[in-house]
Amino acid sequence: AVPEVSWRRSRITVRPDEGWRPDRVYRVELLPGVTDLRRNRSREGAVITFSTGAPAPQTRLEGIVVDWSGNRPAPAALVVATLLPDSLAYRGLADSSGRFSLGPLPAGEYVVSGVLDENRNFRGDAREAYDTARVRAGTTAVGELWAFVHDTAPPRIRTVTVVDSVSATVELTQDLDPRQRLGASAATLRLLPDSSPVPVLSVLPKPVDDSLHQRATTLPDSAAPSDSVGRAAPDSQPARLRPGARPARQAQAGPALSERPPLTDRLVLRVPRPWAPGARLALEIRGVRNITGVPGNVVGTVAVPERPARDSLGAAADSLGTRADSLEAVPQPRR
Missing domain, CATH: 2.60.40.1220 (Immunoglobulin-like)
Structure with a gap:
């Protein structure tokens, strides 16, 4: 906890209650939502990690948060890494593709949670979907966190x-x-x-x-007509490369998610x-x-x-009917 926080003009001052102690690593996290005098509100937070003599931390936890109900990545999901056995929590946000890279953190064993923070209060509430994974010391890959309501x-x-x-x-x-x-x-x-x-x-x-x-309903009709397996259209033929030319590189997508029902x-x-x-x-x-x-x-x-x-x-059928004599040809007068 940080009990002493003050601000003046464009500066925010943070000081622990016990003061700054030597040979420690401190991590100061500024959450989104800071508003200036012109009512401009910050959309992103900031994290500052510094040391007063202890070795700087190097651990970084990486993974992706997936919304299981929608079977898609969860952008801006809340990520909480809890260091064991101290229960010291470090927080961060996933990017627009649901991926996160949280760090630098102290070395150790972590329990990592991915939360769909619907009300944007940067806390995991009781009815919000989440998933957790245990990460051993020396491991940086968290993997996929498939969030669902427990x-x-x-x-x-x-x-x-x-x-x-x-x-x-x-x-x-x-x-x-x-x-x-x-x-x-x-x-x-x-x-x-x-x-x-x-x-x-x-x-x-x-x-x-x-x-x-x-x-069962589409299987009998799934057989294609014999003429539908003919020669491909001219536009569908692959373009021939000139001698010595290299094929164009395809855009590389991120690693595919594992399939879940x-x-x-x-x-x-x-x-x-x-x-x-x-x-x-x-x-x-x-x-x-x-x-x-x-x-x-x-x-x-x-x-x-x-x-x-x-x-x-019956009334509906009668309303749609047409009288037979209404279709008879009208005789034309003689000239």
Whole structure:
């Protein structure tokens, strides 16, 4: 902590309560948000590291923070490196590509956290997504920090929506464990009010269910016509280089992220027979795990919409009809 801070004109003065001691390394961090007399606000912070006689630190921790819910790098993510066992924290921000290089730091073992600091208070709040990694002494590579919201309570059902005649989408209150695969036996459907059982065909995460059924519908049409595999267009042929010329260099992108399954808070429930119009069914799915790994049994109700009335369909059909005599040719007068 720094209890004594003062400013005068363009200068900020910082002094520890115990005074500056010899043979120590000090690190002064200025957070973004400093405002001058003309209300110009700084967008970036600054860090100054200096020594009063001790060897200057050389350790630098590097890595990338990834927003797992969006499966993309997290720009301006908060990075906190905690030195063990002293619990001394060093903070920094990732750049626009989610990458960070934090240092110079004292040598030692660190616990590094990447936080999606949504309210920009430079602290990790309870509902903000984060991930942590332990870095041994002598190691500088932190790797990828896949940030997600941690929750110690099991998930609950928020809504159940009938999508078509044989499926319904179950929306939950939390992201689910993307590696969990529930069998059909984990779900129980009972028709209300007599509680007669209704068979379940499958209950899968929505990205998995979409992938399986989209593949099933597009596979028969995926065969290309024979004439579509003909000669390539003239513009698609690679340009020939003159003798002695070198090919142009391609722009080098950063290292690709490791692949992880996408996060979702939805399950798709499928039944072998169509829903009965107007039916209400009690649903229970056992052993549903959130992304933190906390399991729980979720319960909800499947409400099937009523079938539309026949007269409304008939009126619509009649309104679109055309009288036959309106199409007859009008006789022309003789000259």
